[in-house]
Amino acid sequence: DHREMGGDGKVFTLEEVSQHTSNQDCWIAIDGKVYDVTKFLDDHPGGDEVILTSTGKDATDDFEDVGHSSTAKAMLDEYYVGDIDSATVPTKTKFVPPPSNQTQSNQNKSSDFLIKILQFLVPLLILGLALGIRSYTKSPSS
DSSP states (O other): OGGGOSTTOEEEOHHHHHTOEETTEEEEEETTEEEEOGGGGGGOTTOHHHHHTTTTSBOHHHHHHHTOOHHHHHHHGGGEEEEEOGGGSOOOOSSSOOSSOHHHHHHHHHHHHHHHHHHHHHHHHHHHHHHHHHHHHHSOOO
16 A cells, blocks of 8 residues: 555645644645644744745745755654655646646737737837828928
8 A cells, every 4th residue: 555655654635734724733745745843833933924824735845945954854854744645736837837727828818919919009000100200201391
C-alpha cells in the first residue's frame, strides 16, 4: 500500500490538510510534506497571518518565494506530521501552460479585443493624420 511509504509517516490528502486552517489548528503542505505548525504560529517572525494564508493549498511556492533560510527549513522537521498524497494536489502549472482552461481563453479574448480596437483605431489615426496634413498644407501660404 503506497500509504505506508516512509515507515510510520502518514499520508494525508490535500482535503484533510485543508481542514486545519485556524490558528488553533494549523497544517501546511510544503514540498509534498505536511507540517502541523500550530505551536509555531506565535513564534513565526512574519506573524501567524502569513502562515494562515498559506493553509489549504500547496504552500511550497509561498515558502520558497519568501526565501526561508536553511534554519527555517530544518525547523520544519520538528513539525512534520506526514506526507501529502500527491494525487490530491493540483499539479503545478508554472512552466506548462494548461491546454484549455479559463485563464487561457480570457487572455485570448482580451488580445482579440485589443486587435479589434487596433484594427479600428489605426486606420482612423492614419485617416486623421492624412486629413490633418491635407488641411494644413491646403491653408493659403500667402
